[in-house]
Amino acid sequence: MGYTVNGAELETDEQGYLLEPDFGDEAVRVIAAAENIELTDAHWKVVAYLRDEFREHGHTPNFRNMLKGLADVLPGCDSKTLYDLFPTGPAKQGAKVAGLPQPLGKGGY
Numbered sequence: 001m002g003y004t005v006n007g008a009e010l011e012t013d014e015q016g017y018l019l020e021p022d023f024g025d026e027a028v029r030v031i032a033a034a035e036n037i038e039l040t041d042a043h044w045k046v047v048a049y050l051r052d053e054f055r056e057h058g059h060t061p062n063f064r065n066m067l068k069g070l071a072d073v074l075p076g077c078d079s080k081t082l083y084d085l086f087p088t089g090p091a092k093q094g095a096k097v098a099g100l101p102q103p104l105g106k107g108g109y
Contacts, residue, residue, distance in 0.1 A: 003030050017095070017102035023051060027099040035088075035097060042074060043085055043097070049073050050098040060103050063091040 003010045003018075005027045011019045016034070018027075028047055032039050049070055050060050061069055063082075070077045082090035086097065095103050 003027065003034065005030050013102060015102060018099055019101060021051075021054060021101060022099040024099070028097060031099060032097050035093060037086070037093075037097060040085075042081075045073050046070065046082070046085060046090070046094050047098040050094055050100060054095075054098075054100050060091065060095045060098075060100060062103070063089075066091050066094070 002012050005022065005024065010022055010027065013019060016031075018031075028044075029039065032043070037043065050066075053069065054060050060066070067077070067079065067082065070082075074081070082094075086093040092103055095101075
């Protein structure tokens with residue numbers, strides 16, 4: 001499986017996460033469409049947050065830290081809000097839609 005973005009094929013792992021990050025907005029649109037997510041301003045704020053975290057730390061935060069970190073970006077954001085945005089799991093699906101590699105998972109943060 002892979003995604004075609006602007007005529008280029010982006011390589012993914014078996015679960016559809018990019019092997020190399022792509023910080024372009026078109027990648028977000030393509031991956032979100034594949035995940036059946038209609039992007040809103042809130043999605044874009046989460047994407048920007050996750051990308052910033054990835055650039056700064058080399059990985060994305062787990063759900064708990066993501067929830068804390070988004071408090072300034074999305075005032076009033078809670079677990080339900082994030083699951084409404086990314087139904088299969090905000091930390092993992094959010095990273096996928098953001099065009100980032102698969103998160104490390106429990107214990108890897």
